[in-house]
Amino acid sequence: MPKKDAFYPDWYHRVPPEKSYRSIFKWGYPDTFKHPNRRLYALMKETFAMTDDDFRVKRNTGDEKVSFDYPVKLSTAQLDQLRAIVGAENVLTDDYSRLRVAYGKMIYDLIRLREKKIENLPDAVVRPRSKEDVQALVRFCHAEKIPLTVFSGGSSVMRGTECPKGGISLEMGVHMKRILKLNPVNQTVTVEPGITGPDLEDALRDAPRRFPGAPHRYTCGHLPQSFHGSTVGGWVVTRGAGQNSTYYGKIEDLVVCQEYITPAGEIATREYPASATGPDLDQVMIGSEGTFGVLVAVTLKIFRYMPENTRRFSFIFKDYPSALEAVREVSQGEFGLPSVFRLSDPEETDVAMRLYGVEGTALDKLLRLLGYRPGERCLLLGTADGERGFARHVARMIGRICRRHGALPTTGYVTRRWEHGRFLDPYLREDLQDYGIIIDTLECAVNWDSLERIWREVRAYCKARPRTICMSHSSHFYPQGTNLYFIFVARMDAGEYLRYQAGVIDAIFKAGAALSHHHGIGRMLAPWYESFMGPQQMAVLRALKKHFDPHNIMNPGGTLALDLPDEKKRM
Numbered sequence: 001m002p003k004k005d006a007f008y009p010d011w012y013h014r015v016p017p018e019k020s021y022r023s024i025f026k027w028g029y030p031d032t033f034k035h036p037n038r039r040l041y042a043l044m045k046e047t048f049a050m051t052d053d054d055f056r057v058k059r060n061t062g063d064e065k066v067s068f069d070y071p072v073k074l075s076t077a078q079l080d081q082l083r084a085i086v087g088a089e090n091v092l093t094d095d096y097s098r099l100r101v102a103y104g105k106m107i108y109d110l111i112r113l114r115e116k117k118i119e120n121l122p123d124a125v126v127r128p129r130s131k132e133d134v135q136a137l138v139r140f141c142h143a144e145k146i147p148l149t150v151f152s153g154g155s156s157v158m159r160g161t162e163c164p165k166g167g168i169s170l171e172m173g174v175h176m177k178r179i180l181k182l183n184p185v186n187q188t189v190t191v192e193p194g195i196t197g198p199d200l201e202d203a204l205r206d207a208p209r210r211f212p213g214a215p216h217r218y219t220c221g222h223l224p225q226s227f228h229g230s231t232v233g234g235w236v237v238t239r240g241a242g243q244n245s246t247y248y249g250k251i252e253d254l255v256v257c258q259e260y261i262t263p264a265g266e267i268a269t270r271e272y273p274a275s276a277t278g279p280d281l282d283q284v285m286i287g288s289e290g291t292f293g294v295l296v297a298v299t300l301k302i303f304r305y306m307p308e309n310t311r312r313f314s315f316i317f318k319d320y321p322s323a324l325e326a327v328r329e330v331s332q333g334e335f336g337l338p339s340v341f342r343l344s345d346p347e348e349t350d351v352a353m354r355l356y357g358v359e360g361t362a363l364d365k366l367l368r369l370l371g372y373r374p375g376e377r378c379l380l381l382g383t384a385d386g387e388r389g390f391a392r393h394v395a396r397m398i399g400r401i402c403r404r405h406g407a408l409p410t411t412g413y414v415t416r417r418w419e420h421g422r423f424l425d426p427y428l429r430e431d432l433q434d435y436g437i438i439i440d441t442l443e444c445a446v447n448w449d450s451l452e453r454i455w456r457e458v459r460a461y462c463k464a465r466p467r468t469i470c471m472s473h474s475s476h477f478y479p480q481g482t483n484l485y486f487i488f489v490a491r492m493d494a495g496e497y498l499r500y501q502a503g504v505i506d507a508i509f510k511a512g513a514a515l516s517h518h519h520g521i522g523r524m525l526a527p528w529y530e531s532f533m534g535p536q537q538m539a540v541l542r543a544l545k546k547h548f549d550p551h552n553i554m555n556p557g558g559t560l561a562l563d564l565p566d567e568k569k570r571m
Contacts, residue, residue: 009055011035011431019096022062024103025110027426028228034427039354044437048467048491058434060114066096068116073166074123078144082126082168085136090127090174097125101169104156105229105426106524107440108501110433111494120162120557122149122169129175131296134261138294141168141553142263149555150290152194152233155226157441158522160238160289164557170294173231179203180297182211182218188256188271189220190299193233197223200232205305217305221248221339224518227423233295238520239287243422246331246477247339247385250518252286254300260285262293262548271299284544289520290555291562292548309388310339311395312412312419314381315402316372320345321452323378326405328448331477333401336394339385340415341477345455348471348487349379356417372408380407381415432489438497439489442504444513447481454511455484461507462488465500476517483517506570521560527570529561 015030016022023030036044044050072079072093083091092098098121103109112119128134141148147167154161163169173194181190184207191200200220207214222242224230234240236258241250248254257269269282285292317323327343344352353359353374367377380402384394399409429439446454455472462470469489474482486504505528509515515525515532530538538561545562548554558564 006038007052007055008038008041009036009435012058012061012434017063017065019065020063021066021113021116022430024066024100025062025105025113025430027105027429028423032228032424032427033431034421034424035431036428037355039357039359040428043351043354044432044489047469047489048437050435050491055435059436061434062114064116066099068095068099068118070095070098070118070121072123074146074168078146079124081140082124082137085140086126086128086133090129092125092127093123098122098169101125101151101154101171102162104154104159104161105226106157106159107429107433107438107497108494109159110429111438111497114433115494120164121166122163123166124168125151125171126168127171127174131259131261134170134176134294134296135266137168137170138261138263142551145551145553147553147556148294150233150237150294153196153226153229153231155230155234156238156520156522158238158516158520158524160520160522160555160559162523162557164523167553172233172294176296177231182207182214182302184211184214184216186271187218187302188299189218189302190297191232192297193236193295194231196229196231197227197235204302218302219305220254220300221245221303222251222254222300223422225423225426232298232300236286236298237289237295238522239518240520241476241483241518243342243475244339244383244385245518246341247337248303250476252283255282255286256299256301258282258285258295258299259297260293260295263551263553264548267293287520289522289559291545291559292554294554306386306388309386309391311384311391312381312415313383313395313398314379314410314412314414315399315407316349316367316410317378317380317402317405317407318371318373319376320378320455322405323380323407324448324452326402326407327380327474327477327482329401329405330398331482332479333397335397336384336386336390337477338382338394338398340475341382342380342418342473342475344379345459345472346375346378347469348473349377350374351469351471352379356414367408370408379410379414381418383415436491437489438492439487440497440501441485441487442501442508443483443485443517443519444508444515445481445483445517446513450512451482451484454508454513457511458484458486458504458507458513461503462486465490467491484513502570523558526558526561526564527568530564530569531571 147165151169152172176192177194204218224242235251257271260267384391471487476483
C-alpha cells in the first residue's frame with residue numbers, strides 16, 4: 001500500500017486553454033477529470049520500471065494555441081455558395097475548427113495532436129441547421145465533386161472523421177440535435193443525429209414534464225463508455241453498443257426507422273415494429289459510416305426507466321474457465337438477461353483488486369485462503385433491470401448459477417464502485433500520456449466455442465512485448481457468444497504503437513474473431529476489412545456505394561475499404 005505522504009504527480013486538473021491542442025484531445029467534458037490513484041501510480045512505476053523522477057515533468061501537454069499552415073483548397077466561389085446555403089456564421093475555415101473535427105479519440109490521434117502532426121484536414125467546417133440544409137449541401141457537393149465527411153461527437157477511435165481528400169466536414173452536433181417527436185403509445189423517440197447521449201437520456205427520464213401526455217419516465221438503454229461525448233448519429237452509423245446492451249440490445253436492435261440524404265436522393269424507411277418487405281434497408285444503412293449518405297433523423301425504441309428496480313451483484317470466480325461456463329449458462333438460461341454483465345479476466349481482475357484497495361487486506365488474504373488466487377481469479381459484476389419481479393428473478397438465477405460454478409458473492413458494492421467510474425475511466429488517458437504511457441483498447445466478437453482459444457492467442461501476442469499490461473473483459477452477451485475487449489497499457493512512441501496495434505489486429509483476425517463488435521471499421525481497420533468480408537460481400541458494398549454516391553464524395557479515403565488502394569490492404 002503506497003504511503004500517503006509519498007510523492008504523487010501533479011496531474012493536469014484544469015480546463016484546457018481555449019482553442020488549444022489539449023482542448024481537442026481532452027476526453028469528454030472539459031471540466032471533468034479522473035486521475036490515477038496512488039495504487040495505480042505505484043503499478044505504473046512497478047510495471048514500466050519508472051521512478052518518481054519520471055513523473056515530475058509533463059511532456060507535450062498541448063496547451064499551445066492551434067496554429068499551422070494548411071491552406072484551404074476550396075475556391076472563393078465554392079465557399080460563398082456554402083455560406084449562402086447555411087449562413088456565413090456556419091462555415092468555418094480557421095485552423096482550430098478544421099483540426100477539431102479531423103481527429104477523433106484514437107490514441108494515434110492524441111499522439112499526433114501532442115506532436116503537432118497535422119494531416120487529413122477538411123477545407124471547411126459546415127454546420128447544417130436542418131434536413132433541408134443537408135439536402136442542399138449534398139446536392140452542391142455532388143455537383144462540384146467536393147468530398148463530404150460527417151462529424152458529430154468526435155469520439156471515434158477508428159479514424160472515422162479524418163478528411164484525407166479535403167472538402168468539407170459536416171458538423172451535425174451544433175444545430176441538428178433536436179428531439180423531433182416522442183411517441184408514448186408506440187414507445188419510440190425520433191431525434192436528429194447530433195443529440196448527445198446525456199441530452200437524450202435527460203429528456204427521456206424527464207418525459208412526463210417535457211412531453212405532454214407522456215405517462216412514464218423512459219430510457220433509451222444505450223449507455224456506451226463514450227456517453228459523455230458521443231451522439232445518436234455516431235451510435236447508428238458505426239453500429240455501436242452500450243454497456244447495458246445485454247438486456248436492451250445494440251443500436252441496430254434499437255433503430256425502428258431512419259432518414260438519410262444521399263447524392264442519389266433521400267432514403268426514408270418506415271416506422272413499423274417489424275415487417276417482411278424484402279431485404280432490410282435499415283440494416284444496410286446502419287454501420288455505413290457516412291459512406292452512403294448523411295443521417296438526418298432516426299427513430300429509436302425506448303423503455304420505461306425504473307432505477308428503483310435495479311438489482312446489483314458481483315462474484316469472484318477461482319479461474320477463467322469456470323467463469324466462462326457460468327456466464328454462458330446465464331446467457332443461454334432463457335430466464336431473462338441481465339443489463340450490465342461484465343466478466344474480467346485474471347489480469348484485469350488483479351488490477352481492479354489493486355485499484356479498489358482490496359489487494360493486501362484481510363479480505364484479500366481470506367480470498368487466497370479460500371482458493372481465489374491472484375493471477376487466476378476472475379471478477380463478474382452486473383445489474384438486472386426491468387419490472388421489479390423480473391429483475392429480482394434474473395439476479396436470483398444468476399446467483400444460483402455463479403455459486404454452482406464455485407463463485408463467491410462479493411455483493412452489489414463492487415458494482416456500485418464500477419458504476420461510479422463507468423464513464424470516467426477514459427479520462428485517465430491524457431494523464432498517463434502526459435508521462436509517455438499509452439492506454440488503448442481493441443475489441444472483437446467471438447462465439448462461445450472459440451472464446452478461450454482466441455483470448456489466449458491474442459493475449460499471447462500482447463504479452464510477448466515486455467513490460468506491457470494486457471487486460472481483457474467481456475461486456476456484451478448473447479446466447480451464441482460475447483465480445484472480447486483487449487486493453488493494453490505500455491510505454492511506447494507513435495511508431496511502435498502503430499506496429500504493436502497492427503500486430504494485435506493481425507492476431508484477432510488470424511484467430512477468427514470478428515474485426516469489431518461495436519467500434520466500427522473506419523480507416524483504422526480498413527486494411528483488414530476486405531479479407532474479413534470476402535470478395536463477394538465487398539462487391540455488394542461497392543455496388544451500393546456506386547448507386548448512392550457515384551462520384552465518391554461521401555467520406556472518401558479508405559473508410560470501410562471502399563476506395564482503399566490495394567497496396568494498403570492486408571491480405
